[in-house]
Amino acid sequence: xxxxxxxxxxxxPPVQASSxxxxxxxxxxxxxxxxxxxxxxxxxxxxLTRQDPLERARILAKRKVALLFYExxxxxxxxxxxxxxxxxxxxxxxxxxxxxxxxxxxxKDTGLTLRALGAEAIILRHNANGGPWLLEQHTRLPVLNAxxxxxxxxxxxxxxxxxxxxxxxxxxxxxxxETLKGVTVTVTGDILHxxxxxxxMLLLPRLGAxxxxxxxxxxxxxxxxxxxxxxxxxxDFETALRQSQVLMMLRIQAERLAGLQLDLDDYKRGYQLxxxxxxxxxxxxxxxxxxxxxxxxxxxxGVADGPQSAILEQISHxxxxxxxxxxxxxxxxxx
Amino acid sequence: xxALVIRNGHLIDPAAGVDAPKDILLKDGKVAEIAxxxxxxxxxxxxxxxxxxxxxxxxxxxxxxxxxxxxxxYKETIATGTAxxxxxxxxxxxxxxxxxxxxxxxxxxxxxxxxxxGANVRVFxxxxxxxxxxxxxLNDFAALKSAGAVAVTDDGHPILKDSVMRDTLVxxxxxxxxxxxxxxxxxxTQGASMNAGPVAFKLGLRGMPAEAESGLVxxxxxxxxxxxxxxxxxxxxxxxxADAIAAVRQARRNGLRVTCEVAxxxxxLTDEHVGLYNTNFKMNPPLRSAADRDxxxxxxxxxxxxxIATDHxxxxxxxxxxxxxxxxxxxxxxxTALGLCxxxxxxxxxxxxxxxxxxLSAQPAAVLGLKGRGTLAVGCSADAVVFDPKAEWTxxxxxxxxxxxxxxxxxxxxxGKVRWTICEGRIxxxxx
Numbered sequence: 188x189x190x191x192x193x194x195x196x197x198x199x200p201p202v203q204a205s206s207x208x209x210x211x212x213x214x215x216x217x218x219x220x221x222x223x224x225x226x227x228x229x230x231x232x233x234x235l236t237r238q239d240p241l242e243r244a245r246i247l248a249k250r251k252v253a254l255l256f257y258e259x260x261x262x263x264x265x266x267x268x269x270x271x272x273x274x275x276x277x278x279x280x281x282x283x284x285x286x287x288x289x290x291x292x293x294x295k296d297t298g299l300t301l302r303a304l305g306a307e308a309i310i311l312r313h314n315a316n317g318g319p320w321l322l323e324q325h326t327r328l329p330v331l332n333a334x335x336x337x338x339x340x341x342x343x344x345x346x347x348x349x350x351x352x353x354x355x356x357x358x359x360x361x362x363x364x365e366t367l368k369g370v371t372v373t374v375t376g377d378i379l380h381x382x383x384x385x386x387x388m389l390l391l392p393r394l395g396a397x398x399x400x401x402x403x404x405x406x407x408x409x410x411x412x413x414x415x416x417x418x419x420x421x422x423d424f425e426t427a428l429r430q431s432q433v434l435m436m437l438r439i440q441a442e443r444l445a446g447l448q449l450d451l452d453d454y455k456r457g458y459q460l461x462x463x464x465x466x467x468x469x470x471x472x473x474x475x476x477x478x479x480x481x482x483x484x485x486x487x488x489g490v491a492d493g494p495q496s497a498i499l500e501q502i503s504h505x506x507x508x509x510x511x512x513x514x515x516x517x518x519x520x521x522x
Numbered sequence: 523x524x525a526l527v528i529r530n531g532h533l534i535d536p537a538a539g540v541d542a543p544k545d546i547l548l549k550d551g552k553v554a555e556i557a558x559x560x561x562x563x564x565x566x567x568x569x570x571x572x573x574x575x576x577x578x579x580x581x582x583x584x585x586x587x588x589x590x591x592x593x594x595x596y597k598e599t600i601a602t603g604t605a606x607x608x609x610x611x612x613x614x615x616x617x618x619x620x621x622x623x624x625x626x627x628x629x630x631x632x633x634x635x636x637x638x639x640g641a642n643v644r645v646f647x648x649x650x651x652x653x654x655x656x657x658x659x660l661n662d663f664a665a666l667k668s669a670g671a672v673a674v675t676d677d678g679h680p681i682l683k684d685s686v687m688r689d690t691l692v693x694x695x696x697x698x699x700x701x702x703x704x705x706x707x708x709x710x711t712q713g714a715s716m717n718a719g720p721v722a723f724k725l726g727l728r729g730m731p732a733e734a735e736s737g738l739v740x741x742x743x744x745x746x747x748x749x750x751x752x753x754x755x756x757x758x759x760x761x762x763x764a765d766a767i768a769a770v771r772q773a774r775r776n777g778l779r780v781t782c783e784v785a786x787x788x789x790x791l792t793d794e795h796v797g798l799y800n801t802n803f804k805m806n807p808p809l810r811s812a813a814d815r816d817x818x819x820x821x822x823x824x825x826x827x828x829x830i831a832t833d834h835x836x837x838x839x840x841x842x843x844x845x846x847x848x849x850x851x852x853x854x855x856x857x858t859a860l861g862l863c864x865x866x867x868x869x870x871x872x873x874x875x876x877x878x879x880x881x882l883s884a885q886p887a888a889v890l891g892l893k894g895r896g897t898l899a900v901g902c903s904a905d906a907v908v909f910d911p912k913a914e915w916t917x918x919x920x921x922x923x924x925x926x927x928x929x930x931x932x933x934x935x936x937x938g939k940v941r942w943t944i945c946e947g948r949i950x951x952x953x954x
Contacts, residue, residue, distance in 0.1 A: 295843055315845030316726045317799030325843070336847075337726030385726060413720035446712075 211520030212308065212329030214512050215319045217341045217390040222362045227521075229349060229360035231511040232504075240273065243510075248275035250517050253306035255297065255322075256333070257283045257313045262478050262502055263333050263342070267310050270509035276517075279306075294318060298326040308516040311335070329516035337380050337443060342512060343477050344386035346505040348394075350497050351433055353504070354473050367396035373427045375401040375458055376437030376485050378411055380444070383477040384437060385414075392417035401427040402458060405447055406439070424458050428468035436460055436476045436485045451484065460486040465495060473497055525549040526947060527565045531573025531908060535580055536880035537897035546578060548904035551946040556900060571949075573908050576941055577875070580883040580898050581613025581643075581905030582860060585673075585890055586702075586759055586783060586831035588852065589615070589645065592633065593622025598836040598925045601640035603856070606834070606924040608943040608951035610857040611882075613905035614644040614895060615834075618677045619655065626650035626661045628669035635670050643945045644905070646672040646892065648702065651690045655679045660689055663697045672890045673757070675702035678806070678851075680738060682707065688745050695754040700781075700890060702757045703742055705766060706807065710734040715847045717808040721793040727847065730808055736765030743773045743780060757889055758782040760833050762807040764817035771826050781889045783831040786855060786862045787930060789818040795930065801842040801849035802930045805835065822881070823873060829886035832859045836926030854929045858917055860909070861936025869937050875911060904947035913939035 214220070220228075235243060252271045256264055264280070271278045281301065283289065288297060294313070301309055308329040311319050316336035323330040334340040352359050355370060372391055378384040378400050388398050388411075398418045400411055412420045421427040428434065439449065460474065474486070474496045482488040491498060515521065526548040533544035533556070545562045547555040555564055584607065590598040600617075607615050617634060619625035625634065631647045639645070649671035653659045657676060666674065674694050680703055681687045687703075694701045711730040716722050718729025739758055746756050761767055761782045773780040787805065792812045796803045803809060821827045835852025842849050863882065867873040887896025894902040919932040943951035 293840075293844060313845070315847050317846045320798045321843070321845060335726075339726075380726075382726060385724070408723065410718075410720055410723045414724060 209323050209327055210329045212516035212518065213323055213331070214341050214516070215323065215330065215332045216339050217344050217386050220341070222364070222393065226360055226362045228345060228508065228511045228515060229352070229362065231514060232349060232507040233358065233360055235274075235510045235514070236507045243273055244275040246274045246514060247271070247517055250276045250307055251305045252276045252278050252308050252310065252513060253301045254278060254280045254310045255301065255312070256280065257288070257318070258334070260312055260333070262505060263312060266502065266505040267331070267333060267509050267513070270506050271513045273506070273510055274514055276513065294321055295325040298322045298328070302326050302328055308513070331512055331516055334382055336382065338382050339386045340382040340477075341386050342505070342508055343383045344390045345512070346501055346508045347387060347435065347475055347477070348390060349504040349508055350475060350501045351473065353500070354497065355432060362394055364393065365395040367391060367394040370395070370433065371397040371399060371431045372433040372435060373399040373401055373421070373431040374435045374437065375424065375427070375460070377406045377439045378402055378437065379406050379408060380440040381437050387435065388414045388418050399427045399430065403454065405449060425464065425468050428464060428472070431469055431472050433473045433475060434460065434469060436474065438479060438481055438485055455484065459484065460490050462487060462489045462493065465490055465493070475501060477501070525554070525565070525568035526904070526944065526949070527562060527568040527570045528573050528578050528906065528908060529570055530559055531576050531578035533578045533898065534876050534879055535898045536876045537580070537884035538899045541876055544578070546898065546906070548906070548944065548947045551904050553898050553900050553902050553904050556898070571908065571942055573941070575910065576908050577911045578898070578906055578908050579879045580896050581907050581943065581945060582611045582882045583614045583886040583892065583896055584612050584832050584834065584856060584859070585616040585829055585886045586785075587615045587617055587834040587856065588620065588836065589617045590836060591621060591639065592630065596925070597838055600634065600645060601642065602923060602925045603834065603836070604642040604645060606854070606856040606922060608642045608945065609923045609940065611860045611907035611909060611940045611943055612643055612856060613907065613943060613945040613950065614646060614892065615856070616646045616648050616672055616890060618648055619650040619675065620677050624650050624655050626653055626655070628662075628665045631666055631669040631671050642950050643943070646670070646890070648673045648675055650674065651676045651681060651694075651701065652686065657681050657683060657686055660686070660693055663693050663699055667697050667699055671699065672892065673700040673702050675704065675759070677702070677704045677759070680704050680706050680708060682709070684741070684745060687742060688749070691745060691749060691754040691756065692752060695752045698753070698891070700755040700757050702759050703738070704759045705735045705738040705742065706730070707734040707738045715804065716796055717793040717810045719793060719811055721796065725796070725799065732763040732765060732810065732814065735763045735807055736769060739766040739769045743769055743778065746773070746778050746780065747776070753779070755779040755781070760785045760788065760807055760831065761827070762788045762810050762818070763814050767817050767821045767826060771821070774826070781828040782826070783829040783886070783889070784818050784822060784827045785831060785833045786859050787853065789815060789822060790862060790866060791815070791930065799846035800930070801844070801846055802853060802928050804846060804849050804851055805833065805853050806851035819871065822867065823871065827881065828889050830859060830863060830881045831886065832856055836924050837928050839927060842928050852928065854922070854924050854926055856924065857922060858929065858931045858934070858936065860938055860940065861915070861917060862931065862934070864911065864938035865936055904944060906944045907940060908942040908944070909938050909940045911938050913937070915939055
């Protein structure tokens with residue numbers, strides 16, 4: 188048999204790793220979240236927001252949730268904590284800077300320790316990609332991924348989605364493959380290092396949205412377009428703006444550039460969202476940013492504070508979404 | 523030393539051109555006599571192994587293993603690593619020098635071969651090319667060779683400086699040693715933990731570009747071309763990319779002494795197998811694209827590849843139970859190589875059994891110039907593997923003889939079950 192013929196008959200060895208979590212309450216990636224599960228989370232987010240706070244605080248009264256943070260965070264940590272407390276949970280925060288992690292304790296052992304202390308779910312922010320899978324594998328607890336390295340940030344994508352739905356779809360919660368048909372979302376900036384971009388690129392196309400990626404090659408390699416059929420690269424910012432209903436601006440992640448030299452003046456000339464650009468090319472578009480924002484870099488202060496900005500709204504949607512996923516975690520996957 | 527007869531088996535000895543039922547007498551560590559079934563003349567009093575229905579072949583030779591001694595005996599020892607080798611049908615292994623300390627002296631080279639190490643099969647040390655494998659000052663190759671080193675390499679710390687690599691090739695050729703290069707331009711792979719491409723992007727991991735391998739192979743071949751008249755021999759370790767194979771293929775056409783090996787994981791797995799950060803699929807060179815993997819299969823089938831080598835690289839469980847980027851590179855491979863090669867190369871892709879065995883014995887012996895190994899001709903070392911070529915079985919890492927369990931092949935289907943491994947006339951492994 189010729190080599191080519193042999194190749195044709197090549198029965199590829201199976202890819203064994205499954206992306207489904209060990210614990211049905213876990214939220215590790217947006218990828219394995221069914222549209223049905225997604226709809227339930229959005230639905231519960233809305234219901235929980237509307238509920239009487241005293242009644243709400245009985246839902247998970249005295250249940251124990253640990254927040255394990257290996258990276259600094261303002262929004263994600265606080266909103267997860269407020270969300271868990273709003274449902275009545277006891278929360279405890281362990282951060283890498285004030286714990287035995289500094290002494291070299293591994294993620295596995297830290298997780299097992301939290302479990303032994305009674306944690307029923309762990310919310311993990313980790314600087315290494317895949318940390319949440321490792322933690323879940325060893326603790327078998329529900330793990331909520333609050334951002335892992337440059338990989339995923341599922342609750343950010345969910346809260347971005349809730350913000351988009353509030354503005355463009357009247358707060359709909361029932362999701363289908365065409366819910367966001369006709370909506371183009373442009374993600375601009377440091378996509379290479381962004382877990383927010385990755386989660387959004389995986390989530391939004393499943394609801395029918397088009398995702399345009401915009402930025403210079405250093406921050407947006409061509410390979411990014413392989414993420415999915417509805418994901419494209421548009422290098423010219425103004426061309427992208429013209430097509431967009433939603434603009435998602437990203438911070439340049441200086442902490443992850445790893446020696447990459449970037450001329451910030453060039454960057455601003457090409458990709459800064461200014462009042463003029465917004466007015467000229469996307470006067471109706473919704474402006475989102477996962478935060479933290481750097482005023483005067485990826486966007487101007489005027490745009491951040493302007494009428495098209497939903498940046499602060501995103502933060503309150505974050506609490507709603509996180510209430511729903513914490514509830515789901517402690518209810519064995521049922522939102 | 524007592525004598526041993528392997529009776530009623532089917533001898534496949536590619537180097538000797540034998541593929542027939544034969545009885546074999548092993549005496550004093552050598553092959554003493556080979557004859558048709560029942561026709562041995564000098565077998566009286568010898569212990570008899572009945573190999574009816576089994577294949578008898580030259581013992582397998584793995585020219586790329588990490589035995590972790592001296593210095594990291596919590597991962598593996600020479601005793602445990604060679605026990606795993608014997609269970610996998612190997613009778614000789616060539617041990618890489620990235621030990622603690624680095625094997626860059628005759629003393630360490632001799633220490634590794636001392637009887638106290640308890641080696642179960644023959645260990646051929648490969649010495650470091652430069653002091654401490656730092657890529658600067660060359661070691662004393664003549665002294666290393668007389669201590670038993672069979673080649674030189676800086677393995678995981680590839681020699682990047684042109685002048686140092688050129689000097690290494692020249693100095694090694696002068697004493698008749700091969701130079702093995704782990705081809706990775708480490709300037710292009712800083713902070714990277716898997717193959718560059720769509721999978722790495724999706725996982726948010728920094729990627730090692732294929733050019734980091736092929737570029738260095740091309741550089742090494744250029745250096746070899748410039749030394750045209752020397753006997754310099756370059757061996758490319760664990761080739762994993764289509765471009766590197768293409769460079770080797772071309773160099774060979776140009777008459778250069780360039781050989782290469784491929785590891786089972788590089789002709790079976792792709793970067794997709796990393797899944798969600800499974801550290802048992804992390805090694806260096808990393809699992810590559812499907813196109814690269816297919817190029818490895820093609821190169822094996824059409825004869826460009828000289829040897830299958832496992833790059834057996836044991837690590838303790840706790841070292842692999844960490845975040846993907848922090849996990850050490852490497853997987854074990856000695857117990858799965860034959861089973862995978864027979865299942866896939868022979869079973870699925872119809873490579874003749876003799877050719878598969880040659881890639882695991884005669885050819886690797888030739889790459890490193892191991893005289894009297896890799897064949898069962900009379901007078902050669904009594905190194906043999908006796909196996910049931912039809913037996914199908916499943917690999918369970920829980921039963922491993924290695925100290926470590928970092929294999930991607932746990933639960934995989936294997937073909938060909940080893941019954942006996944005989945090293946220098948002694949039964950090194952017998953399946954109970």
